[in-house]
Amino acid sequence: MQPREFIFRLSLCPGLGPLSRVRLWRVAEQNYCFDNLELLTSQSQITPRVKESLLKNWASPYLDRLVEQNYRVPQITLLDPDYPAILREIYCPPLVLYYQGNRDLFKLPALAVVGSRQATSYGFTVLEKLIPSVVNHRIAIVSGLARGIDSRSHEQALASGGAVIGVIGTGLDQTY
Structure with missing residues (x-):
């Protein structure tokens, strides 16, 4: 199995959490054991619960269908050169990012805006003054697209001709 298919199967395998997926990826990558589940699950970093989930679900028809459908959705994996560099540095990076729109935006410098969902008029006024000058510098x-400050920052950026990236951590199939 090629590393790219392995990373898709791993990212979609039921019963594994984000940290387990990253640990398994790192073990597989270090040992180049993308086809050898026994070698992969024998590593000391792999807990019995994770091993059980992996062995139970890895070869299931359900996971086969998920992986096949996954190839039809635009995505960037940890293997791709345009995977956002800053995400590679975090403790538990997502193995696969699904996106809609222009993936070249990941190459731009970026400013993360996080604020209250119950924003005040003062917060909105600050955004009106701050965001246009930020986007004028091609930032x-x-x-996370939450109502309040988050969504208003996107509105201001778009009104000023800027670029926006909305991050939905739960995935599009889950309402947050």
């Missing part, structure tokens, strides 16, 4: 605005 993308990034937020």
